Amino acid sequence: MALGLPPIPTAADLVLARDRLLAAAAPRSAAGHRLTPAALREALADLHEFWLTGHAGRAGIGGGGGGVALFAVGGLGRREPVPYSDLDLVLVHDGRSTVDDLAERLWYPLWNSGIGLDHSVRTVGQALEVASGDLRTALGLLDARHLAGDAEITARLASSARDRWRASARKRLGELVESVRTRWSRAGEVAHWVEPDLKHGRGGLRDIDILRALSLAQLVDRPDADVTAAHALLLDTRTELRRIAKRPRDVLRPQDGDEVATALGLADRFALARALSGAGRAVAYALDVALRSVGADSTPRRVFGVLLRTPNRSPLAEGVVLHGTEVALARDADPGRDAGLLLRVAAASGRTGHPIAPAALARLGETAPEPRAPWPADVRQDLVALLGAGEGLTDVVEALDRAGLWARLFPEWGAVRDLPPRDAAHVWTVDRHLVRTTVNAARLVTSVSRPDLLLLGALLHDIGKGRDQDHSVVGAALAAQVATRLGLPGPDVRTVAAVVRHHLLLPHTATRRDIDDETTIRRVVDTLGGDPVLLELLHALAEADSLATGPGVWTEWKARLVTNLVTHCRTAMAGGPLPQPVPLDDAQRALAESVAATGAPGVLFELTGQSTAESATVTLATADRPGVLSRAAGVLALNSLQVHAATVATHAGIAVGVFAVTPRFGSLPNPTLLREQFTRAISGSLPLAEHLAAKERDYGGRAPDAPAPRVLWFDHEAGGPDPRAVVLELRAPDRIGLLHSVATALESQGVDVRWTRATTLGTAAVDAFGFTPPPTPDWRPQIESQVLTAAR
DSSP states (O other), X not given: OOTTSOOOOOHHHHHHHHHHHHHHTSOOXXXXXXOOHHHHHHHHHHHHHHHHHHHHHHHTOOSSOSSEEEEEXXXXXXXXXXXXXXXXXXXXXXXXXTHHHHHHHHHHHHHHHTOOEEEEEEEHHHHHHHHHHOHHHHHHHTTOEEEEEOHHHHHHHHHHHHHXXXXXXXXXXXXXXXXXXXXXXXXXXXXXXXXXXXXXXXXSHHHHHHXXXXXXXXXXXXXXXXXXXXXXXXXXXXXHHHHHHTSOOOBOOHHHHHHHHHHTTOSSHHHHHHHHHHHHHHHHHHHHHHHHHHHOTTSOOEETTEEOOOOOEEEEETTEEEETTEEEEOTXXXXXXXXXXXXXXXXXXXXXXXXXXXXXXXXXXXHOOOOOSSOOHHHHHHHHHHHTSTTHHHHHHHHHHHTTOHHHHOGGGGGTTTOOOSSTTOOBOHHHHHHHHHHHHHTTGGGSSOHHHHHHHHHHTTTTTTSSSOHHHHHHHHHHHHHHHHTOOHHHHHHHHHHHHXXXXXXXXXXXXXXTOHHHHHHHHHHTTTOHHHHHHHHHHHHHHHHHHOTTSSOXXXXXXXXXXXXXXXXXXXXXXXXXXXXXXXXXXXXXXXXXXXXXXXEEEEEOSSSTTTOEEEEEEEESOTTHHHHHHHHHHHTTEEEEEEEEEEETTEEEEEEEEEESSSSOOOHHHHHHHHHHHHHTOSOHHHXXXXXXXXXXXXXXXXXXXXXXXXXXXXXXXXXXXXXXXXXXXXXTTHHHHHHHHHHHTXXXXXXXXXXXXXXXXXXXXXXXXXXXXXXXXXXXXXXHHHHO
């Protein structure tokens, strides 16, 4: 290097400059300034283009001619690189033999610096040939941007790639649609998922790229203002997410939401989630319409201005026809004079699975009136038909909502539209959760005597959310308001309101109380006013609601508990005798007697699912002594078994713990290993706390921003088998050794736990413990303090 000349920037210098730029883009004091996300992307584009141009020149790629060029595709090609993006680079040449040496000089410094790199080396012909067989390459070449070398060869390739895309795009629509749907099934939806994938999800940035590609092929118009605004929000969110995370990340988690929202000038993560939901819906709907308009087999096409084929028009309902593959209005339909037309169109779309034509939505949006209260019976029946459409309901509600028509039917919907849930168990926004619950309820209509009330209750059960009050209480009042407007008779209005008010009663009772306790059963029956119709509606809704909440919420164990509770309540409502719970069955009593004879702890497995990967009942028996529950829970946790329910009984002087479990990972452990560990735990030679702490560290343990644990108390009513009995309910972040730690804390206070129920809701646990308190003053605050300490 000549004396006095500045050093040549290396790839490490590029990384350092990038990191300084990202640090400078971070929020500063109120008096300072920071780069907006758009300005940051512009600066990143300038930085990378400047460095790559110089690097290419040093590697031997000169300006002007020469038959070799370096160009960018992807984010850098569009001049919208987000932090920590890979560089998508192509070295294109005219067939020269020395290109491999040139490529090595280009790529190796980038590899060694740790910069993500997606690269290729091809001639113009090779690049076009690859694009003809690989859709991703064909779409990528549409964003080609020259960086260095022979600009003519870049222009020739880019022009040829665009021309070929325009010529072949219609023929490749099937391939395009398949790739899009595969991506959606893997990445979910931006609009309705709690953790949206901003890039790959339905309604994300990849879909905007598809819209641009279709527009470039002159198959659809350019993206409209809604899509353009959505693109800006999605790109800005992705930019700030990666800057804050300091690494590549496209999935926005709730714990990142507040910081990203602040950077974008929004109030909090909930405001950001609602904005992203609206953006995702705008993009998804635009792409749905675009793909339908260019890909439907029955779409009329013109060649030299001549209409080749007119789609068939088949009647579906009064004023409603199937026009090709879309539900449309009949020629003589008059939405302004026909209040029921909107719901007939919606019901026909849901029933047939064909989308509503955009022109029909536009016309309905302009002229369709809100049905006058009370709704006529035939209009109400069309609503029930729509709600019972099953999977077709989802797209219909989305289309109506986008057109402003759903709010015309249900003005109460505005508070839950795009509303993110407050707990981690939910994977959908509240409005989509309501629709998914209704879809699930449609599969259960044959199990109830009033399917219409089940469907309406499913649609409205969480309508009270988003109003900073108990959503069940608020929702019941809103549901009564809706049911009255729909024209339901008074008893049905009261039933719908009761369904919404008590939609959590059965699952909460079944998973947090002793369902064999007569006091528990009587409380449920009294709450429902002894109404068997309401009971069966709530039973079906419990399943539909849980299935729509998220994976693992409706389990075989939960279904069995709810069914047993409903059976007991139905018997009580009919005046029959309640079944008397049997503490231990014959096999468990035999195990206890064997342990009493031998003195050695025993283990008994009973599979309750279809396979060892589903569920089982594990019985652990040993000499009656303090600490059986905590030690047994610890051993089960050590073997990755999640405890859902437990009872501890005594037979022949032996403490018998009966645990309903499912494996957290894999299958059930070997009973011999379980017996050996349980024996060591009872003797004190197995350091359970130490082993469980290590296991929790291996599997991530508690999230750093998890909420603080909370204890609730419930006293048994007078007249029960043990009037002094209480229930302690712990709500805390879930972890593998939680039940062991809390049981140990209770035992340290002299508490003899009779039963426990453990429910996992996403990353949170709700564990209930039934026991008779010790005969000491001030026992409640002491026990609560110990439990909270153990749960932290």
